[in-house]
Amino acid sequence: MTKKLGLQTICTHVGEVKDEQFKGAVSPIYISTSYQFEDVDVKRYPRYFNTPNQEMLSKKIAALEHAEAGMIFGSGMAAISTTLLAFLKTGDHIIVQNTLYGGTSNFIREEFPKYGIEFSFTDGYEVSDFEAAIQDNTKVIYIETPSNPLLTITDIKGVAALAKDKGLLSIIDNTFASPVNQNPIDFGIDIVLHSATKYLGGHSDILAGAVACSNEHMNIIWNVAKNLGGSLSDFMVWMLERSIKTLVLRVKAQNRNAKKLAKYLNTHSDIKNVYYPGLKSHPQYKLAKSQMKGFGGMLSFELNDELDATAFQKELKLIKPSMSLAGVESTMLSPYKTSHGLLSQEERDSIGVTNGLIRFSVGIETKDDLIQDIEQAIKAVKKQAQVEA
Template sequence: MAKKIGLDTVCVHIGEVKDQQFKGAVSPIYMSTSYQFTDVDVRRYPRNYNTPNQENLSKKIAALEHAEAGMIFSSGMAAISTTLLAFLKIGDHIVVQNTLYGGTSQFIQEEFPKYGIEYTFTNGYKPEDFEAAIQENTKVVYLESPSNPLLTITNIKRVSELVKSRGLISIIDNTFASPVNQNPIDFGIDIVVHSATKYLGGHSDILAGAVACSKAHMHAIWKVGANLGGNLSDFTVWMLERSIKTLVLRVKAQNKNAKALAKFLNGHPDVKNVYYPGLKSHPEYKLAKSQMRGFGGMLSFELNNGLDALTFQKELKLIKASMSLAGVESTMLSPCMTSHASMSQEQRDSIGITNELIRFSLGIESKKDLIQDIKQAIKATKKLVKIEA
């Protein structure tokens, strides 16, 4: 059914919990942590990810990503770590894209040695970089496109074909794109993970993660998930289901704002570099256009003329200098101090994350107001530079 109806309709209606008693228009919340085990079809328990709210929201996640099954977790990292541990054991090897969310890199580098799991970070994000890193004991290939925070674009179809030809499992972080802009399973990817805190939640008030894949792969993830206990409370599940109803509306508005602001920044004399796949100057513009329906609400940029990134962000009046991303409010941050702070300076430099890089998450405000805020912040920063000089 999900593939035959519009995405907006999927967001609103798929995965609803029907209010059989009072016929309410929205899903009721089932907060119980204890359910009857006799004479029932399903023995429900929150840690088993099968309470009524958990079970139904998982169906919405699956429908959004064109998958057979979905699963909800307590955070994006809970979803990522559980999924990886479901398919890797001692002696196994994973190939990991080098342009990646810092938290995922940190988890792999700090935790995998404890489990005897080997890993190799690619030298780049091209299919040939993945192929060069595959070893005899490789079991999983992990990628992210668009990547955080430099918005690199990986050829999803070619990587998935490479992985399948070797009998391996492919996992992609689709957080930056969201299901509105990109569905990696349609290109052959096995498993899609999300920080649902971001676009799926969309209001900076929900911490959650999501996974979508085949029923067979989900069974393996579920077994590990039940042991690790990274389930989400039913109240937050209910909030997430409510938030996803407006996902398409929010993301389309954010796409539009991001493209407009990317063009503005790209033409500004005080901006050195802009990273946004929707700009024709982006090296993977054509590739992004071929595998994405929209270019996303995220971009990164660097100031020039000696303008300090942190000072600039402190001078913003409307745009919030704030962590995380994808809320309805626009935010900026310095990846070197936040999302990628766990990486060494040398590691960040090797993948192009400079101390002056600013990640910009577009909200749904008026683009004119956002442009004006950036203009005044640059002006104020330039005055401060002159005063200090």
């Protein structure tokens, strides 16, 4: 039935916990950590990811990503780390896209050597780059598109086809796109991951992660997840279910704003580079258009060399220089200090994350107000530069 429902209807109704007692319009919260064990169909326990709120929200996640099964975690990294450890063991090898979230990259670099798991970061993000990295012991290909923070676009269908042809598992981080803009399973990807802290939550007040995949793959993930203990409390599960009800409305508003802001920045004399897949000047614009329904609310840009990125962010009045992304409020940050701060300068330079790069998470504010804030901040930092000169 869920495949026949519209996306906004799935967000609003699929995965509700029915209030059988009082017939309330919203899901009740079941916060018990202890459930009956005898004479029940399901033996429930929070760490087993199967309390009523956990179970039903997982159905919503699955429906949004056109998957058979879903699972909610305590953070995006909990979802990522648990999934990777579920399918990799000592002696295995994983191919990882070179442009991706710094936390994922750091997890792989720091933890995998302890387990004897081998890994290779690709030289680029073309399908040929992934194929060139395949070894006899390769088990998984891991991609992220659009990537964090440079908004590079990877050919989802091409990578999925390569993985299937070589008998490998394909995994994607779909956080930046959200299920509104992109459904990787439709292109052949095996497992979809999300930092639900971002667009799924959307209000900068929920820390969560999500996985969507087949029942077969989910059983493997669950067997590891119950041991690692990365479950989410039922109150936060309820908060996330409530937030997803407005997912489509929020993301579409952010799509519109981001495209307008990207065009504005792209023609600005004080901006030297803009990274946004919705710009026709983006090198993967046609590819993005072929696999995305919308281009997303994320973009990155670099000021001209004489303008200091940190000073610029300090001058912002409306846009928040703040960690994380995808809230209804617009935020900016320097990836080299935050999302990619755990990487070395050499590692950041190798993937193009310069110290002057600014990541812009566009919110739902009025576009002209955001432009005005950027303009006043640029004027202020230019004045500072002139005084210092």
